[in-house]
Amino acid sequence: MFNSRVVSAILALVVSGVTTAFVSLIDNTPTNALILAAVMSFVSAFMLSYFSMEYLVFRELQNLHAAIEKLRRKDFKLTKSRFGSIEPIRKINDEMMRYASKKEQEIDELKRIENYRREFLADISHELKTPIFAAQGFVHTLLDGAADDPEVRDQFLKKAAKSLDGLEALVQDLITLSQMETGYITMKIKPLEISELINDIFEQLEKKAQKRNTTLKLDSKPDKKYWVLGDVNRIGQVLINLIENAIKYGNDNGKVIVGLESSKDFVSITVRDNGPGIAEEHQKRIFERFYRIDKSRSKDKGGTGLGLAIVKQIIDAHGSKITVSSKIGRGTTFEFRLEKTVAPLPTTNS
Ligand SMILES: Nc1ncnc2c1ncn2[C@@H]1O[C@H](COP(=O)(O)OP(=O)(O)O)[C@@H](O)[C@H]1O
Ligand SMILES: [Mg+2]
Structure with missing residues (x-):
């Protein structure tokens, strides 16, 4: 009901009323002049108030609304907008920007963790594969007949054992690292x-x-x-x-x-x-x-x-x-x- 036009018209009416009243106080003012003063003051007051309201308040509120709408759609890429020339609106705007950038950081952090997990899993599989394949190879060669020669047998068994030792060390380190990352191990300072x-x-x-x-x-x-x-x-x-x-x-x-x-x-x-x-x-x-x-x-x-x-x-x-x-x-x-x-x-x- 109270859009900027109606508010401006009411304000302009008041201003032009007061102006005309003052002008009429001067003796012998012609009626034409009174009408002119009324019209001029109405028009200028209306324009002034309408434009300032339109640009300063309503536009800003609309921008604010659009920004909130964006946030609601979880679109956190708010461009640092130029609106916010009025103190309370600037505050709301700043607050929203802070909120949006915090959310954006949170999302980036989650993405980073997700990425880290994916890479970690790929790395682990790769690292586990090497000693397992090696030990497997030695054992199979032994089964395929290499065990008949005692010297070769010992050599292959030693190699298989070395691979398995490496595997154990790896798993031990992995456990330590993961326990530390999940906060399972706390420091006893x-x-x-x-x-x-x-x-x-x-x-x-x-x-x-x-x-x-x-x-x-x-x-x-x-x-x-x-x-x-x-x-x-x-x-x-x-x-x-x-x-x-x-x-x-x-x-x-x-x-x-x-x-x-x-x-x-x-x-x-x-x-x-x-x-x-x-x-x-x-x-x-x-x-x-x-x-x-x-x-x-x-x-x-x-x-x-x-x-x-x-x-x-x-x-x-x-x-x-x-x-x-x-x-x-x-x-x-x-x-x-x-x-x-x-x-x-x-x-x-x-
Ligand atoms: N004092 C050092 N001098 C030279 N290179 C080093 C030194 N310490 C670590 N590195 C390098 O950093 C890498 C990572 O070390 P580390 O995480 O302890 O793994 P690793 O299990 O290979 O020892 C090593 O593979 C080695 O290439
Ligand atoms: Mg080392």
Whole structure:
């Protein structure tokens, strides 16, 4: 009922009434002049009010309505429109844009996850296929007569066993990764002394290092304790992965140095090797699951391609970040930091 024309006509009538009344106060005003004043003021007031309302309010409301209509159809690609020159309408418009962009982000995120799942499944099938086919091949060859020669038999059995060991390692890593991604594994964050943990791990990896004549060294202030907050098992897993990689992919007679540096709030942990290094284009991607620089070489070394993906998950879950820096021919350094804490009070058993 109250469209802009009716409202403008009413307003214009009032304005022209008041104007004409004022003009009539002047003595001896001719009737023509009065009529002229009435008509002129009506027309100009009408035009002014009609156009301003039409353009400022009704158009804007119509735009707003059209935008809501789009949202209702789940079309979130709202173009940043030019309307919204009136404060409350601008607010509504901004609010809608925020809502739309949030929804759009949600949809993108869902698409990303869906994509990730699909790729993950394809990767897993591919990775499982390799050791299974290999073991299957050896077993069938054995059944087809190769078992008759004891030497060949042992050789084939060993190869089949190696494939199955690789399969087990892969499945183990997959379970860890998926449990971590679904949040099934939660970090048990507690104070831990990292230099002691590193020495324990050096002992565990001593044999592997000796095989390549690699020296493992801790670079920290002697006798200094480095208390940090973290899940001791998971951080141990991270360090094992990084140090093992440094041994595996480093050179023979190489050096692996784990450095600890304490700043005001953090302890930064670096794992450095003097191996062949990682080219820039690979550095971004080595944390992706199943990403290997040299596929056959990594498989020879019993790698699943999931080590660094797990490392990244664990460090992320500690609210930190892992970075890599490397120069071809010079070696590679992985770095992450953990929050510093004070040594827990010794528990007294009295
Ligand atoms: N210290 C390193 N020096 C050179 N290359 C490395 C190093 N650490 C990791 N890489 C490369 O990154 C790839 C991914 O590592 P990772 O996720 O641990 O998988 P893998 O199971 O192959 O060890 C490895 O295949 C290797 O090519
Ligand atoms: Mg590895």
